[in-house]
Amino acid sequence: MQFNRNTFICLALMLAGGLFLTQADLFLSDYQLYICKLFFINAILALSLNLIYGFTGMFSLGHAGFMALGAYMAALCILPPEQKEMMWILEPIIWPFSDLFTPFWLAVILGGLVALVFAFIIAVPALRLGDDYLGIATLGFAEIIRVLLTNATPITNGSLGIKGIPDAATLVTCYVWMLITLVVISRIVYGNFGNVLRCIRDNEIAAQVMGINVFAYKVMSFCVGAFFAGVGGALLASHLSTIDPKMFNFLLTFNVLMFVVAGGLGSLSGSVIGAGIITVLLEWLRAIEEPMEFLGMEIPGIPGMRMVVFSLVLLAIILYRREGIMGSREITLAGIARFFRRFTQTAGRAGQ
Amino acid sequence: MSLEMFFQHCFNALTLGSLYALIAIGYTMVYGVLRLINFAHGDILMVGAYFVFFGTFAFGWPWGVSAIVAVAGASLLGVLVERVAYRPLREAPRISALISAIAVSFFIESLAVVVFTGQPRPVLQPDWLISEWQLGNIRVLKLTAFVPVMTAVLVAGLLYILYRTKPGLAMRAISKDIETTRLMGVRVDNIIAFTFAVGSALAAASGIMWALRYPQVHPYMGIMPGLKAFVAAVVGGIGSVQGAVIGGVILGFVEIMSIAFFPELSGYRDAFAFIILVLVLVFKPTGLLGEDLKEKI
Amino acid sequence: MSFTLPEPEQALLAAQNVTMRFGGIVAVNDMSLALPKGSICGIIGPNGAGKTTMFNILSGFYTPTEGDVLYQGHSVKRLKPDQVCKLGIARTFQNIRLSSQMTVLENVMVGCHVRRHCSWWMAALGLPNYYREEREIREKARRLVEKVDLADMVNEKAGSLPYGAQRRLEIARALATEPKLLLLDEPAAGMNPQESLDLMHFIRQIRDEFGLTILLIEHDMKVVMGVCEYIWVMEYGAPIAEGEAADIQSNPEVIRAYLGDDFVKGDQE
Numbered sequence: 001m002q003f004n005r006n007t008f009i010c011l012a013l014m015l016a017g018g019l020f021l022t023q024a025d026l027f028l029s030d031y032q033l034y035i036c037k038l039f040f041i042n043a044i045l046a047l048s049l050n051l052i053y054g055f056t057g058m059f060s061l062g063h064a065g066f067m068a069l070g071a072y073m074a075a076l077c078i079l080p081p082e083q084k085e086m087m088w089i090l091e092p093i094i095w096p097f098s099d100l101f102t103p104f105w106l107a108v109i110l111g112g113l114v115a116l117v118f119a120f121i122i123a124v125p126a127l128r129l130g131d132d133y134l135g136i137a138t139l140g141f142a143e144i145i146r147v148l149l150t151n152a153t154p155i156t157n158g159s160l161g162i163k164g165i166p167d168a169a170t171l172v173t174c175y176v177w178m179l180i181t182l183v184v185i186s187r188i189v190y191g192n193f194g195n196v197l198r199c200i201r202d203n204e205i206a207a208q209v210m211g212i213n214v215f216a217y218k219v220m221s222f223c224v225g226a227f228f229a230g231v232g233g234a235l236l237a238s239h240l241s242t243i244d245p246k247m248f249n250f251l252l253t254f255n256v257l258m259f260v261v262a263g264g265l266g267s268l269s270g271s272v273i274g275a276g277i278i279t280v281l282l283e284w285l286r287a288i289e290e291p292m293e294f295l296g297m298e299i300p301g302i303p304g305m306r307m308v309v310f311s312l313v314l315l316a317i318i319l320y321r322r323e324g325i326m327g328s329r330e331i332t333l334a335g336i337a338r339f340f341r342r343f344t345q346t347a348g349r350a351g352q
Numbered sequence: 353m354s355l356e357m358f359f360q361h362c363f364n365a366l367t368l369g370s371l372y373a374l375i376a377i378g379y380t381m382v383y384g385v386l387r388l389i390n391f392a393h394g395d396i397l398m399v400g401a402y403f404v405f406f407g408t409f410a411f412g413w414p415w416g417v418s419a420i421v422a423v424a425g426a427s428l429l430g431v432l433v434e435r436v437a438y439r440p441l442r443e444a445p446r447i448s449a450l451i452s453a454i455a456v457s458f459f460i461e462s463l464a465v466v467v468f469t470g471q472p473r474p475v476l477q478p479d480w481l482i483s484e485w486q487l488g489n490i491r492v493l494k495l496t497a498f499v500p501v502m503t504a505v506l507v508a509g510l511l512y513i514l515y516r517t518k519p520g521l522a523m524r525a526i527s528k529d530i531e532t533t534r535l536m537g538v539r540v541d542n543i544i545a546f547t548f549a550v551g552s553a554l555a556a557a558s559g560i561m562w563a564l565r566y567p568q569v570h571p572y573m574g575i576m577p578g579l580k581a582f583v584a585a586v587v588g589g590i591g592s593v594q595g596a597v598i599g600g601v602i603l604g605f606v607e608i609m610s611i612a613f614f615p616e617l618s619g620y621r622d623a624f625a626f627i628i629l630v631l632v633l634v635f636k637p638t639g640l641l642g643e644d645l646k647e648k649i
Numbered sequence: 650m651s652f653t654l655p656e657p658e659q660a661l662l663a664a665q666n667v668t669m670r671f672g673g674i675v676a677v678n679d680m681s682l683a684l685p686k687g688s689i690c691g692i693i694g695p696n697g698a699g700k701t702t703m704f705n706i707l708s709g710f711y712t713p714t715e716g717d718v719l720y721q722g723h724s725v726k727r728l729k730p731d732q733v734c735k736l737g738i739a740r741t742f743q744n745i746r747l748s749s750q751m752t753v754l755e756n757v758m759v760g761c762h763v764r765r766h767c768s769w770w771m772a773a774l775g776l777p778n779y780y781r782e783e784r785e786i787r788e789k790a791r792r793l794v795e796k797v798d799l800a801d802m803v804n805e806k807a808g809s810l811p812y813g814a815q816r817r818l819e820i821a822r823a824l825a826t827e828p829k830l831l832l833l834d835e836p837a838a839g840m841n842p843q844e845s846l847d848l849m850h851f852i853r854q855i856r857d858e859f860g861l862t863i864l865l866i867e868h869d870m871k872v873v874m875g876v877c878e879y880i881w882v883m884e885y886g887a888p889i890a891e892g893e894a895a896d897i898q899s900n901p902e903v904i905r906a907y908l909g910d911d912f913v914k915g916d917q918e
Contacts, residue, residue, distance in 0.1 A: 059447055125634045132389050132450055136582060137633055140626030147623040184773045192758050192786050193769045199759045202748035211734030211763030211826050220769055261451055307462030314455040319440055322448050
């Protein structure tokens with residue numbers, strides 16, 4: 001660890017944020033807390049996809065699959081054995097999953113690891129492929145994972161899904177996991193390893209000639225991304241308390257892709273901002289599906305309208321502002337300091 | 353398994369394969385000219401099927417008329433999608449166009465949910481298609497014979513366009529080198545629009561027959577057939593129409609036969625296509641008839 | 650002073666009867682060469698003679714259909730490009746391959762990567778020796794950027810640099826991998842006479858300073874004849890002549906290959 005002023009400021013900010021969140025239930029409603037947690041989880045997912053796609057240039061559409069693995073693993077870990085025995089009505093649950101019972105932090109890590117192992121298996125055939133082929137192949141893998149989860153009834157309870165997962169993912173837990181994701185990924189990405197990944201993204205042949213084992217680094221990036229997707233899935237399972245295979249369809253991957261594209265490919269702060277804005281937007285758009293009164297007229301709710309607006313937003317972003325909110329820029333302490341200096345200068349000049 | 357059953361399955365496989373083939377052709381043609389996976393292709397299929405549903409059910413038009421209207425409407429939609437969502441991104445990185453395609457796909461699906469509601473709707477099957485022929489011990493639903501024949505006719509028509517007409521020549525030229533084709537005085541944008549029209553028409557034709565075969569329509573009906581047809585296009589070798597047909601038929605046979613022989617695997621049905629995809633990409637990334645598009649060092 | 654070629658085992662790099670076929674096409678046919686340590690040598694030949702294919706074989710992109718490539722006496726023909734680079738062979742490209750979105754410094758830092766000791770997980774954990782190494786890489790890259798006269802553009806995007814500067818940057822990046830052998834694919838392409846002159850000077854300078862052996866492909870005869878101690882000439886994939894610059898200039902085969910049969914005949918009459 002390198003201790004300089006910036007590190008201290010960052011640590012202090014993170015700690016302050018954490019302390020603030022421990023008291024959040026005093027002034028936030030349950031619904032606001034729910035959105036807040038969802039935001040942290042979505043930020044984890046966006047950051048992990050950005051590592052894979054934004055920085056390493058691998059167009060992966062398999063995020064929902066990794067999330068599903070993490071979610072199921074974590075759910076199996078934190079459900080008490082008696083409850084599992086009762087819930088698996090189609091076929092009894094098999095050992096060792098029947099007796100598995102771990103604390104939540106371990107469940108989340110295990111969820112991430114399962115996703116990582118699968119990602120590693122997938123990586124060997126899939127990562128040899130170029131961009132859009134890779135997209136389809138990973139999409140196919142996510143579908144295969146979903147089919148496996150549906151059919152592995154003795155482990156996953158099949159299409160019935162798992163209900164009543166304990167809500168162990170508190171606001172602070174989600175926040176801490178987001179920070180871990182942010183710190184780990186930014187350390188990989190903002191150093192020479194990040195340069196290597198971006199070189200692979202921009203010009204694979206040049207990277208090979210520079211002595212970089214391109215395949216190994218692609219696998220690394222893919223697996224780290226999948227690990228955090230698994231972590232995000234684990235947190236999501238506990239947050240939503242119910243999971244089933246249908247939930248982890250392509251739409252979920254699409255949402256995550258949307259966070260990343262909206263925030264800006266190759267910008268970590270962009271991913272967090274993108275996740276924040278779109279999480280809120282998606283919740284806010286629920287309003288238009290409900291009946292409302294407009295100028296004294298009763299407008300009936302239109303189910304599905306949310307997704308229409310949502311896809312139009314993505315279309316507009318990609319057509320008119322392809323680089324997203326942040327482009328590939330980052331919000332840094334130095335940048336904020338510069339902004340304030342300039343702000344005070346202009347303010348001072350205006351005051352004169 | 354009795355011989356009759358086997359032939360029965362063969363007909364089913366051929367029907368399913370033909371449907372995949374028709375959709376796969378659209379993917380392969382668009383990929384050929386634009387190097388873009390047209391994610392919205394499956395949804396155009398769905399729209400085509402809905403047009404027929406409304407034509408026959410709501411307006412009471414005869415089948416033929418509804419089908420023609422549906423095909424024309426779907427072509428128009430395909431051209432519109434290209435104009436709005438792909439053409440502005442012609443100079444952008446390929447992935448941008450791909451994301452745009454995904455967005456369009458979701459837009460069409462969710463709009464269909466809003467307009468048509470998410471409820472599956474039954475489709476009227478004309479009597480002459482659901483009657484059966486008796487060939488010895490084998491009974492053949494006329495529909496399962498009609499689909500492959502119709503497919504063959506459409507593919508023959510497409511091959512005629514591709515190899516005997518000027519727009520077809522231009523299409524093939526674009527797939528080799530878009531810039532040079534432009535320099536030769538071809539109106540590239542028009543030809544690309546035409547490609548989308550033809551591809552979407554075929555998708556709609558497949559969608560209509562799909563709706564007849566599994567007699568219902570719903571807003572998400574295009575997703576799985578679309579994805580699998582793309583797999584078929586890759587298996588056959590992307591960019592090759594003949595390859596798309598072969599890939600589609602292979603996929604149809606694998607899907608039907610594996611379940612016919614191993615009924616316990618029926619839960620994994622949707623996974624087969626993707627397993628084939630992965631195998632093909634690993635062992636022959638260019639597909640059966642595809643060309644090598646490797647980057648030159 | 651006459652130039653003697655070393656035995657293949659003593660040479661830094663040697664190609665022995667290398668043949669490369671793509672389907673029915675023979676891109677390189679029975680080509681042999683041996684580079685003495687510390688020399689500057691060249692491959693010339695008309696367009697499409699197979700020079701770049703030869704480079705792709707030497708740098709590990711292609712495995713030759715027949716023949717062998719020896720580096721310091723060991724066969725390297727089955728190694729991948731990144732393994733070849735680790736052994737100490739670096740190259741540049743005819744069509745420049747830089748990460749245009751990254752800065753000049755970052756591009757050179759990518760070249761430093763191959764000699765680093767830390768793994769990526771040390772970066773993820775933020776270990777102290779990772780940060781130390783990161784600082785060293787940055788310093789090394791900065792020195793190399795100064796060496797190729799790009800110090801005032803160190804934070805510019807590589808894609809925004811003028812052509813000549815991009816070529817120098819590519820050489821700096823290749824030098825960052827600490828090579829013993831440097832392969833330059835048309836380093837003077839697109840340069841004006843003054844720039845070519847500077848380039849010749851620069852090539853000799855880096856050879857002396859970094860103790861390199863250099864093999865280059867070039868069309869600019871002034872550069873080739875001025876800087877190369879030994880030259881191989883290829884035509885249609887096959888070697889047609891080899892020797893020192895003065896011999897090559899007067900070799901009738903070479904003149905024929907470049908200017909056509911008529912020219913040679915007319916000259917003799």
